[in-house]
Amino acid sequence: MGGSVTPEFTSTGSEYFTFVMSTDSSEESIELDGSSSDLARQLFYRAKANDSVNQLELNEVPDTVQSRLDELHLDWNKLPGLAQRALLWDSGFGYTEDFTASSYTAADQTIQFPGYGEDYASSGSNTIMKLLLTSEFLLGRRIPLESLTFVKALSKGASGEVWVCDYAGMEVAAKRLLQMKEHKAEDVNEFAQEIELNASLEHPNIGAFIGVSWSSLNNLTMVIEYFPAGDLQRYLKKNADLLSWARDKIHMAIGVAQALEYLHGQSPPIIHRDLKSRNVLLTRQLEAKVIDFGISRGRLDSTMTGGVGTPFWTAPEILEGRRYTEQADIYSFGVVLSELDTAKIPFHDFKLVDGKKAKPFHILQEVMIGTLRPSFSEECPPRIRRVGVACCQHDPARRPTAASLVRMLQGE
Incomplete structure (x- = not known):
């Protein structure tokens, strides 16, 4: 006994x-x-x-x-x-x-x-377990792994996957590392830090953190809010004709901008580093929720150099390998704004001088030297176009802050 x-x-x-x-x-x-x-x-x-x-x-x-x-x-x-x-x-x-x-x-x-x-x-397990069990943001938020029923896989990336799960009769999303016999210590440590960061954030336009679950570090799982409407990119592809700036799109844009204002207002500021339409989810009421803080960092973090993010949404200075600042997120927001307007992926209409479709390498090269920016439709409201152009300025210093961005979108 x-x-x-x-x-x-x-x-x-x-x-x-x-x-x-x-x-x-x-x-x-x-x-x-x-x-x-x-x-x-x-x-x-x-x-x-x-x-x-x-x-x-x-x-x-x-x-x-x-x-x-x-x-x-x-x-x-x-x-x-x-x-x-x-x-x-x-x-x-x-x-x-x-x-x-x-x-x-x-x-x-x-x-x-x-x-x-x-x-x-x-495995660095001491550091990871100490974070999971003593972080002020995770205390009392552990969910028994057996209480999660994995129902359907939503997405799968290079190192992680997201599932729809049932938890106490509620649909939730569960993010975990790919299931394998063992994981690299740095992968588990980075995921644990992502979990803690998500748990520390509380804003109506950021996906809500529900809890963390594990029985061993190999099945560490983050449980977050689930959005059946899916992400902005897919929603635009299917429903572009049903949306208008006056009724829907402006509220989505303001929601994302307010999420950035909240992140950049933290001490130190939190920089998302991978803002794109796939990382904006929508509620049934079409409220925007920013997600995926896997590569987010505080501005003072020693790893805030270039090389992360998704290329077409990445600011030119980051493509050049310069250090991340909040203004890189503002550029990415400008790209998302162009997607909201056109319902197309960035630079979909860019062609070479011979009329052929440009390859990603050519597009990024033009972005880096400042000769190519995301486009807006002829029907785009002038105020929205001005905001988008301001966000996508080649010089980071000329881009608005997140706080001023919110005011501009609200017509102040």
């Missing part, structure tokens, strides 16, 4: 933490060294979040582990499952049922770390 476990930090500093074991006959503490094993610390955080797992059944408890238990007069078979696993990792052993590395999959087996050789790679 397993006992109860109370995880707590000791007074010796944050590198050390203890599991206080309350068994049937005694209460003892096992001190674990967080600098020895990040996985032991991960298990500690799981216990601190009131998580639990089944006990291990080992054919033989390693001598090093048994000697630590003997000193405290503790019985291995009476330790809770999380404490058993943490003690193994902290004592220099790896347990491969919960935390696999490379091709190791044998359950209930412990091997000393040197046995992993080149195949063992630190």
Whole structure:
């Protein structure tokens, strides 16, 4: 029978933490060294979040582990499952049922770390689990993975996929990394940061964060608001004839601009870096919701250099490899505005001097040197055209701010 476990930090500093074991006959503490094993610390955080797992059944408890238990007069078979696993990792052993590395999959087996050789790679799990379990934006927002029913795949990218799920009788969208045996630590870490960023945002024109779910870092899942109407690009393709600037499009444009105003007003400002019509979803009432903050960064972030985003929506200075600023988002907004007007993808009408359709390379080259900008239809209201032209200025300094953009669209 397993006992109860109370995880707590000791007074010796944050590198050390203890599991206080309350068994049937005694209460003892096992001190674990967080600098020895990040996985032991991960298990500690799981216990601190009131998580639990089944006990291990080992054919033989390693001598090093048994000697630590003997000193405290503790019985291995009476330790809770999380404490058993943490003690193994902290004592220099790896347990491969919960935390696999490379091709190791044998359950209930412990091997000393040197046995992993080149195949063992630190997953950075300590940092990731600490973020998931202690972030102020994620506290109380964990959803049991078994409460999600994956119904239908919506989209699939290079590293992630989005599904429609049923959660407590409600349709939600669930984003997760592609399902595979193992993920690169940096991919999981970036996704965890995306989840935290989404959880920190609260605005009527940004897709609402519902919760986060996982049973291991391989199935980390972000649960967000679901929009049956789909994204702006697809909606325009199917329903362009039903929309007008006066009734629908202006409200969509203002909604996206207000989302940018909110993002750029954070401290430090948050730059989306991949604003495009596919990343604007629509409610049944055609309210615009900006989504996908997978490559978003604060302006002070050291990784704010070029090379990300979707090319046709990317500002010329970013195509040249210069540093991201809020003005890059403003350019992307101008491109989205042209899509709203024409219901066509950017630069759909650009042709070479010989009349042939231009290839993406030629288009981006013209954008970089400032000789090509997104086009607007003859029916476009002059005020909207002026806003679009201002947003797509080649010189970033000449583009409006998000706040002034909102005012311009509202006719102020």
